Amino acid sequence: MKIFFIMSVMYLALSANDVQRLYEIVSDVNNVQTDNTEALEQKVKRLEKKVRELTLALKQKEAKAHIKQKTPMKPKVSVKTKPKKKSSQIGTYRLLRDAYVYNEADGEILYTWEKGRSFTSSKHTDRMIKVTGYFVNRIWRKAEKDMWVKSENAFRR
Secondary structure, X not given: OHHHHHHHHXXXXXXXXXXXXXXXXXXXXXXXXXXXXXXHHHHHHHHHHHHHHHHHHXXXXXXXXXXXXXXXXXXXXXOOOOOOEOOOOOEEEEEOOOEEEEOOOOOOEEEEEOOOOEEEEOEEEOOEXXXXXXXXXXXXXXXXXXXXXXXXXXXXX
């Protein structure tokens, strides 16, 4: 019976040590989870800040683009005459100054293009140049609709 009692006490002593180690392991895991959670929260905050900055920058660019493409009031034109067509020389042109882009020769204003904008044309008249394509970030794009620019606002490159 003494042996049984001694064995039980030793078993409990050894088991108590294992239980204590188990508590320490659980505590360490909880600390690691807390550290990871804090790091993830900081990363999420940084990413949310970056998203806010990019959203603001996008809104500002959209606002600038909207202002530039706002259609101004149509200028008063008393007499509309059909312009005489000149030869159809294909060429590249550049704007001398900010200029209106019209939907047809002496038609309604579609856009306002900035000085220095490049475009291509295969048709023109005495007063107007038809835009057949234009450059965006040095990449040529075909004009999807009829666009005309006054020849006094552009020069051939």
